[in-house]
Amino acid sequence: MIRRANENDVDGINRLLRQVLQIHQEGRPDLFKPGAKKYTDAQLKTLLRDENRPVFVCTNDENHVVGYAFCIFQQHPNDNILTDIKTLYIDDLCVDAQRRGHHIGKSLYDHVLHFAKESGCYNVTLNVWSCNEGAIKFYEACGLKPQKIGMEFILP
Numbered sequence: 001m002i003r004r005a006n007e008n009d010v011d012g013i014n015r016l017l018r019q020v021l022q023i024h025q026e027g028r029p030d031l032f033k034p035g036a037k038k039y040t041d042a043q044l045k046t047l048l049r050d051e052n053r054p055v056f057v058c059t060n061d062e063n064h065v066v067g068y069a070f071c072i073f074q075q076h077p078n079d080n081i082l083t084d085i086k087t088l089y090i091d092d093l094c095v096d097a098q099r100r101g102h103h104i105g106k107s108l109y110d111h112v113l114h115f116a117k118e119s120g121c122y123n124v125t126l127n128v129w130s131c132n133e134g135a136i137k138f139y140e141a142c143g144l145k146p147q148k149i150g151m152e153f154i155l156p
Contacts, residue, residue: 002111005055005068007045012065013057014044016094027131030154038092056111058095058104067095067104069112073119085122088112093126109142 005013017038025032039047047053047070058067070092076082090112095105116124125147128135 002056002058002108005048005057005065007048009048009057009059009065009068010041010044012059013055013068014041016065016068016096017092019097020092020094023132024129027129053091054115056108056115058108065096066099067093067108069093069108071112071115073121074125086120088116088119088121088124090124090126105138106142 014037021032021036021038025034048055052073054071054073056069056071057065060066069090072089072091074087074089075084077084090109093105093108093112095102095108113124126139126144127150128139130136
């Protein structure tokens with residue numbers, strides 16, 4: 001079942017946030033702190049009430065969180081160069097490591113697409129770390145294409 005997240009989901013969301021951090025920390029230990037948390041519980045509870053930052057969870061039959069999608073509405077009204085389109089940005093999408101390969105991620109992604117369309121969005125965007133090859137393959141299989149590429153040079 002996919003639904004909007006609420007405060008009762010905080011523990012399950014935190015468990016998955018730790019899994020995402022571990023993937024990022026293993027891929028880029030120079031950027032990500034081991035054992036850190038993206039949000040405090042208070043920040044997460046505030047975020048769950050923010051209508052401009054919808055969070056969706058997928059739950060199993062016991063109502064345990066097995067996946068989530070953090071989203072943010074973006075728009076650039078009166079910008080000098082950007083058109084005034086409404087975008088739904090996927091800030092974070094995760095499926096429990098034990099549940100991957102069961103189409104939960106695809107179901108979450110499809111739910112986000114439907115929500116974005118119903119919300120009057122022009123597109124759905126996201127960023128993915130180049131060290132996360134599994135996520136890149138998943139998003140490509142969902143039909144996403146690169147919009148822009150971030151590049152870096154690490155100074156010696």
